[in-house]
Amino acid sequence: MAPQADDILQSSLPGLWKYPTYKKQPVKYAEIWMECKKIDDNTDGLWRVHDGFYDFTEWVYKHPGGSDWLSITKGSDITEAFEVHHVTKTAEYLLKQFFVRPATEPRNSPYTFMDDGFYHTLKRKAQPILAQLPPGPSAQSKLCSDLLLAAFLLLSTVANATYNFKLGVLAGFILNFLVVSAHNFFHMKDNFRMYYFDLSFLTSREWRISHALSHHLYTNSLLDLELTFFEPLLQWVPYRTKSLCVRYGSWLYSFALYFIFFYISIVSRLYLTVQGKLKPSLRKEDLIPFIPLFVMYAYSGATFINTFIMWCWIVLIASFFFSLNGFNAAHHHPENFHDGDAPRADCDWGICQVDAVKDRTEVNNSKFLVLVTFGDHCLHHLFPTIDHWHLHHLYPVFYETCKEFGITYKSGTVLDLLKGQFLQLAKNEPNRNPPGK
Numbered sequence: 279m280a281p282q283a284d285d286i287l288q289s290s291l292p293g294l295w296k297y298p299t300y301k302k303q304p305v306k307y308a309e310i311w312m313e314c315k316k317i318d319d320n321t322d323g324l325w326r327v328h329d330g331f332y333d334f335t336e337w338v339y340k341h342p343g344g345s346d347w348l349s350i351t352k353g354s355d356i357t358e359a360f361e362v363h364h365v366t367k368t369a370e371y372l373l374k375q376f377f378v379r380p381a382t383e384p385r386n387s388p389y390t391f392m393d394d395g396f397y398h399t400l401k402r403k404a405q406p407i408l409a410q411l412p413p414g415p416s417a418q419s420k421l422c423s424d425l426l427l428a429a430f431l432l433l434s435t436v437a438n439a440t441y442n443f444k445l446g447v448l449a450g451f452i453l454n455f456l457v458v459s460a461h462n463f464f465h466m467k468d469n470f471r472m473y474y475f476d477l478s479f480l481t482s483r484e485w486r487i488s489h490a491l492s493h494h495l496y497t498n499s500l501l502d503l504e505l506t507f508f509e510p511l512l513q514w515v516p517y518r519t520k521s522l523c524v525r526y527g528s529w530l531y532s533f534a535l536y537f538i539f540f541y542i543s544i545v546s547r548l549y550l551t552v553q554g555k556l557k558p559s560l561r562k563e564d565l566i567p568f569i570p571l572f573v574m575y576a577y578s579g580a581t582f583i584n585t586f587i588m589w590c591w592i593v594l595i596a597s598f599f600f601s602l603n604g605f606n607a608a609h610h611h612p613e614n615f616h617d618g619d620a621p622r623a624d625c626d627w628g629i630c631q632v633d634a635v636k637d638r639t640e641v642n643n644s645k646f647l648v649l650v651t652f653g654d655h656c657l658h659h660l661f662p663t664i665d666h667w668h669l670h671h672l673y674p675v676f677y678e679t680c681k682e683f684g685i686t687y688k689s690g691t692v693l694d695l696l697k698g699q700f701l702q703l704a705k706n707e708p709n710r711n712p713p714g715k
């Protein structure tokens with residue numbers, strides 16, 4: 279059924295029956311999203327998977343994917359995270375030994391994972407293909423990321439030594455590629471390349487929450503922090519209450535936001551640290567963004583003030599390209615499902631991912647571009663722990679499964695996605711027909 283005018287307070291996805299508590303917070307950030315999800319999930323300090331409560335307290339540090347995933351999510355429903363981060367059955371076999379008791383309340387989630395549903399069928403078909411591939415990050419992705427790091431440090435130092443702002447633009451552009459490629463690594467088990475991401479002022483730890491656990495698992499629903507983080511300035515949800523200024527003014531001020539996105543991250547982290555809202559308040563990784571500043575100053579012979587200005591310039595440029603690419607990569611297009619739109623009857627998690635993505639054809643033709651521009655985005659959502667360099671192997675079984683379930687996989691040009699993102703910002707009328715109808 280098409281959503282009504284009070285949709286601002288209610289998800290159009292029937293399974294998301296509690297209005298997310300984080301949406302009522304004055305300042306939205308990764309940690310508060312997680313804390314509020316724990317309140318909504320009501321798991322009594324345990325972990326919930328499907329309809330059971332589990333206790334992994336003694337096992338957190340033995341988790342093969344690293345301890346962060348389980349320590350961050352303690353006290354919440356991890357069904358989506360559990361289903362999506364493990365392609366083989368090993369995790370499922372292990373689960374039984376941690377069982378505590380059955381849950382009594384239904385899950386506060388829109389999604390299902392039926393054994394004969396789209397996602398489990400696709401995973402079964404993907405298993406033999408993935409078993410043939412080397413596990414973990416590919417040698418090619420590792421090499422590309424390392425070379426990008428070297429190129430970025432070299433270019434920014436030369437830009438500083440010559441005080442050449444055009445070279446600074448190039449260094450910023452490379453930093454943007456480096457940061458996107460690092461995103462490949464923070465979806466996997468702990469590894470040092472995930473910290474390349476932190477060179478941007480964004481942090482891999484925060485993004486494991488806001489991106490891997492929120493955006494990836496609840497894409498374009500009210501539980502997707504990336505969908506609502508910029509509200510009220512950027513509103514991709516088709517609220518009927520959107521003002522004209524937000525609908526069309528955002529076409530202009532979006533670009534200003536792209537430039538300052540990285541700065542917003544560091545300023546908000548500083549603010550939250552001063553307010554005592556981040557625990558622990560400071561980490562070793564917080565020093566990572568300052569490494570380029572140090573290298574540029576130590577090796578260019580420039581004054582500290584000039585180095586600082588050049589560093590800020592490079593970060594500004596990187597922020598612009600990263601945001602331009604990220605916000606226009608795949609999710610925001612009137613053809614994609616956004617919370618508020620009429621939902622499908624079959625809320626299989628995998629189908630809902632396909633509904634919330636439109637891929638860009640140009641970037642999907644190059645493995646390097648896939649790595650540095652969020653390419654093969656639909657497959658990346660369906661298999662986030664699989665290295666970007668390997669994703670293309672899964673297209674044959676993906677197409678086959680889409681055909682079997684009558685699901686349309688959408689793709690368009692880079693320009694189509696760019697236009698679509700701005701049209702979605704202006705959209706204040708939810709789609710009345712469910713996806714595929």
Ligand code: HEM
Nearest residue numbers: 342343347351356359360363364368369372373466467663
């Ligand atoms: C918040 C929930 C969880 C998340 C986000 C998560 C994430 C991950 C990640 C990222 C990996 C590494 C995958 C790779 O790099 O290829 C991994 C591996 C693994 N995890 Fe988890 N995990 C979660 C919960 C669990 C639980 C509850 C169990 C078992 C009871 C488990 C068992 C395993 C096993 C056995 C592996 C090795 C790879 C495999 O056999 O699939 N995980 N996990």
